[in-house]
Amino acid sequence: MRKVEVFDPALCCPTGVCGPSVDPELTRVATAFFLLENKGFDIKRYNLASEPSKFAENEKITKVLHEKGPDSLPITMLDGEVVIVGGYPTNEQLSEWFDLNLEELKEKKVNNNLNLLGKK
Template sequence: MKKVEIFDPAMCCSTGVCGPSVDPELTRVASAVYSLSQKGYEIERYNLANDPGAFADNQMINQLLHEKGPDVLPITLFEGEVVKEGTYPSTEEFSAWFNLSKEELKQKPKKRLSISLNQL
């Protein structure tokens, strides 16, 4: 299965809704990551403030941080290879990596609820 990993800079949250103003780019990425993970795709996000071990354990990420400094973040890996530095993946890139249309990516996951009226 295809795998995407996003290594975020240090921040208080990955959604973009904390702080004095909303960051629409972080909100877009958080929504895409949530949608993909709910659909069963392998996608992970690591925040430097909360997951420093993920940064230290990955030799490529560690090397890029030492060579280029923290401005290289965010870094995106696709199948273990660096595909983006300094910016987040676009909706088109997420779609291409997981063979989805942009519309499928934006669709909310559907969950089936089973309700029995006899139990009410």
């Protein structure tokens, strides 16, 4: 089974919905990762603010940070190899890596129909 690890910069939350403005890229990544985790795939995110030891323990991550600095974050590893520096994997990449249909990584919209009892 494939393993994906993402090393995030220091974030207050991984979803992108905290703070004064919503980051749609963080929201997309959080949604895709949540869906993949629920399907049982090996996918992890580490936050520099709350899990600095994960960064220090990984020689490949430490090397990238020493060479390119903290602006190189986020860093994505696939099966122990650095594959993306300075960005997150696209849904297309994730679907390819985990052999999924791209539609499986999209958030399902909830129908909040207020006419649930058939009243008009």
